[in-house]
Structures are given as structure tokens and as C-alpha cells.
Amino acid sequence: MSGDALLTVSGLTAGYGPVEVLHGLDFTVGEGEIVVILGANGAGKTTTMRAVSGMIPRHGSIEFAGSDISGSKPDAIVRAGVSQVPQGRGTFTDLTVEDNLLAGGYTLKGSVEEDLDRWFEVFPRLSERRDQKAGSLSGGEQQMLAVARAMMSRPKLLLCDEPSLGLAPLITKELFRVLGTLRDEHGMSLLVVEQNAGMSLALADRAYVLETGSIVATGTGDELLADDTIKEAYLGVVN
Amino acid sequence: MSLFIERMINGLADGSIYALLALALVVVFRSTGQLNFAQGEIGTMGAFFVSTLTLTGLPVWLSIGLAMVLGFVVSAGVERVVVRPIEHRNPGAVIVALIGVFLAVNQAVAMIWGVDARNLPSVFPDDADDFVTIFGAPVRIARLGVIGVLVVVLFLLWLLFAKTKIGLGMRAVANNQESSNLVGIRVGSVLVLGWGLAGAIGVLAAAMLAPSAGLSGSLMLSPFLIASVAAVLGGLDSPVGAVVGGLLIGIVEAVIVGYVDFLGADMLMPVMLVILLGVLLLRPSGLFGSERVERV
Numbered sequence: 239m240s241g242d243a244l245l246t247v248s249g250l251t252a253g254y255g256p257v258e259v260l261h262g263l264d265f266t267v268g269e270g271e272i273v274v275i276l277g278a279n280g281a282g283k284t285t286t287m288r289a290v291s292g293m294i295p296r297h298g299s300i301e302f303a304g305s306d307i308s309g310s311k312p313d314a315i316v317r318a319g320v321s322q323v324p325q326g327r328g329t330f331t332d333l334t335v336e337d338n339l340l341a342g343g344y345t346l347k348g349s350v351e352e353d354l355d356r357w358f359e360v361f362p363r364l365s366e367r368r369d370q371k372a373g374s375l376s377g378g379e380q381q382m383l384a385v386a387r388a389m390m391s392r393p394k395l396l397l398c399d400e401p402s403l404g405l406a407p408l409i410t411k412e413l414f415r416v417l418g419t420l421r422d423e424h425g426m427s428l429l430v431v432e433q434n435a436g437m438s439l440a441l442a443d444r445a446y447v448l449e450t451g452s453i454v455a456t457g458t459g460d461e462l463l464a465d466d467t468i469k470e471a472y473l474g475v476v477n
Numbered sequence: 478m479s480l481f482i483e484r485m486i487n488g489l490a491d492g493s494i495y496a497l498l499a500l501a502l503v504v505v506f507r508s509t510g511q512l513n514f515a516q517g518e519i520g521t522m523g524a525f526f527v528s529t530l531t532l533t534g535l536p537v538w539l540s541i542g543l544a545m546v547l548g549f550v551v552s553a554g555v556e557r558v559v560v561r562p563i564e565h566r567n568p569g570a571v572i573v574a575l576i577g578v579f580l581a582v583n584q585a586v587a588m589i590w591g592v593d594a595r596n597l598p599s600v601f602p603d604d605a606d607d608f609v610t611i612f613g614a615p616v617r618i619a620r621l622g623v624i625g626v627l628v629v630v631l632f633l634l635w636l637l638f639a640k641t642k643i644g645l646g647m648r649a650v651a652n653n654q655e656s657s658n659l660v661g662i663r664v665g666s667v668l669v670l671g672w673g674l675a676g677a678i679g680v681l682a683a684a685m686l687a688p689s690a691g692l693s694g695s696l697m698l699s700p701f702l703i704a705s706v707a708a709v710l711g712g713l714d715s716p717v718g719a720v721v722g723g724l725l726i727g728i729v730e731a732v733i734v735g736y737v738d739f740l741g742a743d744m745l746m747p748v749m750l751v752i753l754l755g756v757l758l759l760r761p762s763g764l765f766g767s768e769r770v771e772r773v
Contacts, residue, residue: 291659293655293658293659311663312658312659312661313658313661313662313663315661316659316660316661317661321659321660322659324655324656324659328653328655328656328659329653329656330648330649330652330653330656331652331653332648332651332652332767333648333649333652337645337648337649340645341645341646341649341657341660341662342660344642344645344646344649344660344661344662345660345661387660388659388660390660391660391661
């Protein structure tokens with residue numbers, strides 16, 4: 239861990255109606271750290287994200303920057319400094335690129351012009367298309383927009399729900415480079431859930447492996463990349 | 478020629494009222510995906526409230542303002558108390574519940590204000606000699622005033638949606654509730670606000686209509702149906718469409734009543750039905766409704 243824990247989750251259970259999907263997760267994300275939760279379809283990755291960002295009822299303790307947010311509503315959690323890039327990007331397709339970003343800064347008081355300029359600088363493609371409807375952007379551009387929108391609320395922790403989903407490998411590479419930049423140049427902490435083990439573990443400082451709602455392995459990104467079971471299950475490498 | 482102009486302007490005035498009602502329907506539909514069947518009745522209730530207030534000596538404009546507040550509260554209450562709890566369990570049942578609200582408000586109006594028709598004063602000069610001449614056609618000032626009210630409401634709505642933060646929130650919620658939650662918009666409050674706004678606009682439409690149509694419990698029954706057709710014609714999720722649809726229907730009505738003898742005023746509803754069927758068959762998204770542009 240490269241610092242104090244920013245997010246400490248312990249005994250997290252959550253689900254939908256009577257179905258429990260997460261059976262007591264423990265994980266942490268440190269300051270300035272990229273943590274990846276690796277899991278296959280149905281492992282509970284999205285549920286984990288939705289539980290942390292307050293979108294579904296959950297039990298257990300979620301401590302963020304010293305305060306317990308396990309009972310907080312989504313807007314309070316955004317205000318506290320946790321922002322999510324949802325699965326499938328979730329851009330406001332009928333709104334312009336600029337309005338998407340302004341909506342991302344909805345919880346801020348006062349002017350957001352500087353934030354707008356900053357993220358347009360980081361994502362020049364978005365700047366070129368600021369007056370276009372988000373629905374007309376390509377998948378890769380929409381993913382960048384979703385990241386930029388999440389950054390507009392000035393978060394300390396960014397949650398990314400399968401950002402590589404549906405993107406071509408080259409675009410995924412570019413996206414992960416941007417996520418690395420957020421850590422290295424903007425001091426962000428990131429929690430990324432992925433099934434793309436190769437690229438995400440290469441980016442990760444630490445990683446957890448999630449299987450059917452429980453964490454079954456943990457280590458640094460490099461350790462897990464070298465692990466034979468992981469190779470077999472997530473990279474399709476058969477020894 | 479002057480008769481034609483007179484009829485067209487009257488058609489636009491009626492169309493303005495349909496446009497206001499259709500706007501109210503669209504504001505709700507965009508955010509909640511529901512057709513508010515009680516929209517017209519909340520308007521009728523508001524118009525009766527205007528009547529009561531003016532009888533106490535309050536100026537008409539102030540009475541309308543207060544009645545719009547009542548419409549806001551009642552409509553917002555319907556969202557909070559009726560729509561939201563039911564929607565979580567069974568979205569389809571909301572339609573039935575809204576028809577229930579329609580009946581409840583309709584009956585409440587009859588119980589409170591009785592069933593006798595009454596006059597509602599206009600907020601504009603509305604005596605026998607209050608008309609202006611446009612290209613030789615005599616046009617009542619009150620009718621022009623109704624068109625003016627639509628223009629002002631449109632301007633204010635444009636300000637709200639395009640220029641304010643809460644307006645941005647309303648557009649975001651209409652587009653994607655899940656993402657709105659994730660960026661920290663309080664979706665519940667935005668929905669309540671949208672319904673409230675629609676309620677207030679509905680009351681305004683009723684208060685504009687009642688002076689010429691006569692105030693009774695059935696004031697908004699056919700205007701609501703016609704406005705629904707207008708909203709479908711324009712595209713149920715398009716505010717611009719609601720306005721264009723409302724004005725078009727107003728013109729169509731004026732033409733039929735004025736020039737198509739074999740149809741006339743009695744056949745208005747069947748004509749509306751034909752328009753509705755035509756739109757649904759030929760262009761279900763309406764004139765301006767979104768066939769969404771989306772790439773994935």
C-alpha cells in the first residue's frame with residue numbers, strides 16, 4: 239500500500255431483493271493507488287461498485303476518508319469525494335458533451351469553468367466535440383467522456399466499472415494510459431473492476447480476485463499477473 | 478379574408494391552450510415516462526380556486542398565481558404519494574392509479590365547488606369592445622393575450638432548462654436516471670419539481686381557457702384529450718413538438734369548424750382520433766420526438 243487507506247471496506251454484503259450477491263467483502267484502496275478487482279461475469283463486480291456509491295442497499299462498513307458512508311445516499315457520497323464511471327459508460331446521450339461535463343459538476347458550488355477547461359485539455363477530442371450530442375460519439379470517446387464527467391465533481395476516489403467493456407484493444411490501452419495519468423499527475427486514487435486481466439493488472443498497484451461474491455486472492459498487480467491460476471482463468475494461458 | 482385571419486388567430490389562441498397542456502404532459506412524460514391522466518383535472522381545480530379567490534376581491538393575475546402554486550403542490554404530491562411508491566412495484570399500475578387520481582380530483586371539485594357552471598373573469602381586457610383590428614380582422618385582446626401567455630411561458634421554460642443548474646438536472650434525469658444519481662443529482666427532488674411545474678402550467682392553461690369556455694367540472698375534459706393528441710403529434714418527449722402540435726391542432730380545429738361543413742364542431746373528436754391513429758401508424762415518434770441517435 240502506498241499510503242494511508244482512503245477507502246476501507248469490511249464485511250460488505252449487498253444484493254438485489256432476497257438474493258445476496260456479495261458475501262462479506264474486505265478490501266482497501268490507499269491514497270494515490272490504483273486497485274483492481276478482477277472478476278468474471280456474475281462475480282459481483284458491478285454490485286460492488288453500486289454498493290460503494292450508494293446505489294443499492296448494503297450492509298457492512300464502508301469507511302471513506304475517515305467517515306462511514308455505508309448509510310449515505312448517492313449524492314452525499316459524490317459530495318464526499320467518490321465518483322463513479324458506470325458500466326456501459328452511462329453518458330447523457332441526448333445532452334451535449336459540454337452539458338455532460340456540467341452535469342458531472344452538479345454537486346459543486348460556484349464556477350466550474352476551470353474544471354471544464356482542465357478536462358477539455360486532458361481530453362482534446364471532447365473539446366473538439368463539446369457541442370455535439372454525447373450519443374453521437376464513438377464508444378471510446380463516450381468512455382473518455384464518462385471518465386471526464388466523473389472527474390468534474392473533484393473526487394478523491396474514482397470508481398471505474400469495467401471501463402474496457404466493448405472497446406477495441408488500442409482504445410482500451412489509451413484509456414488505461416489515461417487512468418494511469420489520473421493517478422500519477424492528478425493524485426487520484428482509483429478502484430477499477432475488470433475482467434480484462436492483462437491490461438488492468440499491468441496498471442494496478444494492488445489487485446483482488448472476486449469470485450461469486452467473495453474475494454479469493456489478493457496481491458500486487460505483478461504478483462497476480464505471474465500467478466498460474468490467474469493466468470489460466472483470466473488470460474486464457476494454459477500451462 | 479378578414480374572417481380567415483380572425484379564425485386563424487382564434488385557432489392559434491385555442492392552440493396555445495392545447496400547447497400549454499401538451500407541454501405539461503411532455504414535461505412529466507420526459508422525466509417519468511407516464512401520461513398524467515389527472516393533468517386536466519388539476520387544471521380545472523385550479524381554475525375553480527381562481528374563481529374563489531377573485532370573489533374575495535383579489536386581482537385576477539394574483540389569483541391565477543396562487544392557483545398555480547396550488548396546482549404545483551397537488552401535482553408534486555401526486556408524484557410523491559401516488560406515482561413513486563407504485564412505480565417501484567409495478568410501473569404499469571401507475572396508469573390505473575393516475576386514472577384514479579383523475580376521478581378523485583374530478584369528484585373533489587364537484588364536492589367543493591358544486592356542479593353549476595360559472596363565469597371566470599379574464600386577466601386581459603375582455604369587454605365587448607376590447608378588440609384590435611389586424612389586417613381588417615377584429616381580434617379580441619383576450620385571445621391575443623392567451624397567445625402572449627404561451628410565448629412568455631415558453632421563454633421562461635427555455636430559461637429554466639437551458640440556463641439554470643436545476644434545468645440541467647431536469648434534462649439529465651429525463652435522459653438517464655441512473656447516471657443522474659451517480660453524478661449526485663437528487664433524482665427524487667427533480668421528479669417532484671417536474672410534476673409540480675406541469676401542475677402549475679396546467680392550472681395556467683385552465684385559467685386561460687375558462688373565461689371563454691365557461692368554468693364547469695368538465696372544463697378540461699376535451700382539451701385534455703385534444704392536448705394528448707397534440708403531444709403525440711409533436712412527439713411525447715419533445716417540448717418543441719408539444720408547442721407545434723398544440724398550435725397545429727388549434728389551426729386544424731379552426732379550419733374544420735369554420736370551413737368543413739360536413740364535419741363541423743360536432744365531429745372534432747373523431748377527427749382528433751383519426752389524427753392520433755395516423756401519427757401512431759405513420760410516425761410513432763411524432764414530428765419532433767426522438768428516434769434516439771446512439772452509438773455503442
